[in-house]
Amino acid sequence: MITCIAIDDEPKALEVIERYCQKIESVSLRATFREPLKAIAFLNREKIDLIFLDINMPEINGMQLLQTLSPRPLIIFTTAYSQYAVESYELNAVDYLLKPATFERFLMAINKAGAALATKNTPVTNDDAAVFIKSGPQTYRVKIGEILYLEKNGNYITVHLKDGNILIRENMSDIFDLLPAPDFIRVHKSYVVGIRHISMIEVHQLIVNGEKIPVGSTYRESLRDRLGIG
Incomplete structure (x- = not known):
């Protein structure tokens, strides 16, 4: 069972979420x-798995509210504005629902949340799982377990593997969507790392396969929550 709450200053938006959840x-x-502040008070008393969180709200917006939570539940952002999508994925949101969301799209978001919840702190161990990554005219089949980390440099992303690298011209958020959420986490605006390959964590950096990866200040809390570090 996924326990959740919804935070939105629009009554009709809350009615839609409630109706969908009942199904x-x-x-x-x-x-x-x-009222976001009442939601924060509730979250200080109760533990839940998931928050449906609007972004544009009075008193405190959804992005600001998220920064106050520790530990953080899973988050599905709900908004009428698409310009926040990249920032929401940088905050490791499970999904981003544009209003008005259909029930089918809502159900897809719930499925993502369920998968993330079921495997939280437990990366997938199926070494045969793979994704297809396009680099120029070539498309590579890459095993999930072989991906150490992603590194963005300008308009390009380097996919660092155990036995080599693949250079692609892609947005970080788009390539991040290809990867199974339980196995990877964004730790910097320019880095996504494979959780199973993290060997050491410090305040400002972590180590993956002997390489030092910076940890951005806006990602530290979510990284510690994800890995269950007190």
């Missing part, structure tokens, strides 16, 4: 809030 047996909507 899904595996989801328990514990409460809805129009």
Whole structure:
């Protein structure tokens, strides 16, 4: 069962979320809030798995609210504005729903949350799982377990593998979407790392396969929450 709450200053938006949640047996909507500060007070008392979080709200917006939470539940952002999509993925949101979201799209987001919750702190161990990555005229089949980290440099991203690298021209958010969320985490605006390959973590950096990877200040809390570090 996925326990969740919804935070949105629009009553109709909350009604839609409530109606959709009632259709899904595996989801328990514990409460809805129009006032973000009341939601924060609730979260300080209760532990839940998932928050449906609007971005544009009075008093404090969704991005700011997220920064106040420790530990952070899974987040699905809900908004009428598409310009926040990149920032939401940088904050490791499970999904980003544009209003008005259809039930089918809502269900897809719930499935993502369920998968992330089921494997939280436990990366996938299926070494045969793979993704296809296009580099110029060639397309490579790459095993998930072979991907050490992604490094963005200008308009290009280097996919660092155990036995080589692949250079692609792609947005970080787009290539991040190709990867299974339980196995990877964004730790810097220019780096996404494979969780299973992290060998050491410090405040400002971590080590992957002997390489030092910077940890951005906006990603530190979510990294510690994801890995269960107190």
